[in-house]
Amino acid sequence: MRIYVTGCAGILGYEILCRMHAEGHEVTGISRSALPEGAPALPHVQVSDALHPGWLAPGDEGATIVHCAGLSDARRRFDSIAALNREVTEPQTDFVEALLARGWRGHLVYLSTAAVYGDTEDLPIAETREPQPKGYYALHKLSVENALLFLAAQHGFRLTLLRLGNPYGTAMPGRERGVMRLLLDALATGAEFTVYGSGETSRDYLHMDDFTRAVSQVVTRDLPEQITRLNLGAGEGTTLNGLIARMEAATGRSLNLLSKPSDLEVKSSVLDITRVRQLLGWSPQVSLEEGLARMVSDYGL
Template structure:
């Protein structure tokens, strides 16, 4: 069965496309932008608007769509919820309604975020935790999740919601956008690195190799029902301060740290991944130590 990966010019979409292609699956990437410079040749269609489903072939009504296109800046602010809905959320839901109007009834895999859970003292966080998003990015993701659940029930397509921790570790130069890449840039240049908040809240870091392996299982393996919600993380946390110490030790360099308060700082977020283990037969294999070592080596420090 054909799989499409929207937003494949971004880090997560590109890594999913590459992994599925190298594993021999029938997959095509869809994006407005070109693939990263220096990337291997991959099946890819460049379009003016990835959220207009004109790229869907008539015979692919049962195709799987791994949807990565959308808002990528988790710190972006909006003037109001209405502005967020009009500019970001509505185009996402319009896209799925347009797919349905074309006769598509396949499997929709949506990349959401662990940030939808918001603050909690109870760790690790299971999928049954009531979402309490704090920022606009998390609010948007949860709103799209809710709309997708409604549309899947109305129209009968399969739906998988993946709530991601903090994926990291792409080997493509300059493509990493997360905190680890920012730390490496600061270590290399000596530029200040800003710690927003205390630096003592934990995050769940999942290596890209483990992330893409999980997505492959979602795309190809049997799932327990028409709607599946899964946490994807390493199942263990690391504070920013501890991550800074590990990066400094791995590179032999010291960061120029600056501290700023943050009203949007979410408490520690560590995911319960027992359901992903059970449903997918999947297990994270790359330790944080090994993942950091790979990043440092790829960066050349």
């Protein structure tokens, strides 16, 4: 079975490509940018536009495509919803329609986000919750989901939507980012780390090893339905204050903390992972303590 991973120069696509290659699958990464310096040799095709499916080889009309290419900056703002659609959403739907025009009818695995659910007091969040996106990134992901649902129903290809929590722990050279990297930088330099608001809202952190193992199982198993939505997370929440305490314990250092009030504090987000456990027999294996210890070791603290 041929597998393509689009956007493999980004963190998630790179990690998936590494996993699938290490497991011996017939996989090719597709990206506009080169893989980072220091990355291992991987089956990769660099193209001018990953959303132009000229890279789909003849005879691969039944291939699985793990689609990571697209908007990755969750903080990017747009002038309007029309601008969002024009600049990033329509190119995504055009891509899939172009695949279909080439005769492709395989399995599309789309990396979405738990941010589509928005704020809720009802935790953990199941896939059945009505999405209420609050930002442009989440709105974009939900819009693409809906377009893919329409196209899958019209054309009969298999579709799996993965709503991902907060992944961490990449092995991609020089690309770790997010709150954990910011904490490590502050611990290493002694710089101030600012906690906005109470620090008591929770996030669902999933180690990259567990994330890529889940994607591998989605790709290689026959799911019972043509269209599947799955939450991917640890299924438990950790507050920022709790994360700070764990990071200080892992490094043996203390942070120089600064607290500031915030009127924009986002509510907690913890995913219900019952469905992915049932369908795949998958569950997270890397505890937060172990994942942080690995990050601290890789960082050199």
